[in-house]
Amino acid sequence: MYDNDQMTDSPELRELRDALSGIGMPGRPPLQTIKSRGQAHRRQQRARATRFSVGGVVVAGAMAVGVSLAVTPAQKLGAIQRAAYTLHHNLNGTDTLTLNPVELLDPSQLQSDLARYGISAKVATGSYCTTTPEPTGFSQAVTLPGPGSSGRVGSGDQPTITINPSQIPSGTELSVGYFQLTSGPAAGEQQANMSLIKTNSSSCTTTPPDMSQPDTSNQDFGLIYGGARDRGHSARLSSRSH
């Protein structure tokens, strides 16, 4: 048998080393992207620990009411699929939120799912929080690939929002206000507004922001999209930024 130095200095291993040194290496991903993914892991670890600690109670309760605790295959693969939206993690570190206009959204579930992907957000029903002045960086952190400043999404289209967690400035988080409109021309539809807020300093309103006034500040956006399932597919996008 060879001794150690002879083995690691054998022609075959030298050849392997040399071959490897000539590989064209892809660029390093941004550190912030890695850390965001790591933070999502931490949250999952904490959530798992919490689930284990109350697991018996939850499982017993779920069995009693027949609730399925199974995760979907999409969740295992890095996408979270809910009736009202799909949250997908992209290789470039961004996350894509696709809304289903014919389903009503559960804000607490969305907030929890965003957290799993490392996106700190405050999602509320019937309330929208803002910080004045609005922190900068919103247009880098959130993009709408849909039409420009305003427009209509075609029948059956699903509004898609891309979020880049690495571009959310430290000390801030996303604010998502969600309203089920009961009056006005968009009665029966859903409205979602999004902006950046300072984590410890924001004020909230229960009045949905007026979507008829275009906003050119690029610091937030609002979205009115299809209402309940039986209202058809009138997804209407009124973006206040972009």
Add this chain to the structure above:
Amino acid sequence: MSRDEKGFAEFFQGSWDPCLKAVIASTGDVTQAEEQVAEAFARAWASWRKLRRHPAPRAWVVRTALNAGASRWRRRARELPLADHDREAPDGARTGLDGALLRALRRLPPRQREVIVLRVFLDLDIETTARQLEITPGTVRAHLSRAVTTLRNELAQANIMETDPCTTTIR
């Protein structure tokens, strides 16, 4: 920037390339390796308070990346039981690695390949390699010796086929 953040940033910047090379050598697929290593570094950050005291954090990243890859393939196998089952692993064309050498490396038993990756590509000494794999230094030497012998034989065979492709078919 906190001390943890600074320490991790330095580790990430200094270790990304060697870790990625080691995983590419083992998987032969740059894109897949890149994703696995990114995932391993994300987990490293999630556990950085423990990992920063690890004697060989690069080895931890590489093993985590390789395990992530194994899990992915196991999952694919469960989800697609009839598809891709005989799919060849990607060859070295995209990696710039020598094809015969890469194929030979990938054909090694997993433990021998792990020893090669840690000992040769991450340049860990025998004792550290042994600790990482939770085997004895003597076993590391034995795996390394067998791996070198196998690689040598495979390469010799590949060379024979290159120079005289009929040699192995006439017999």
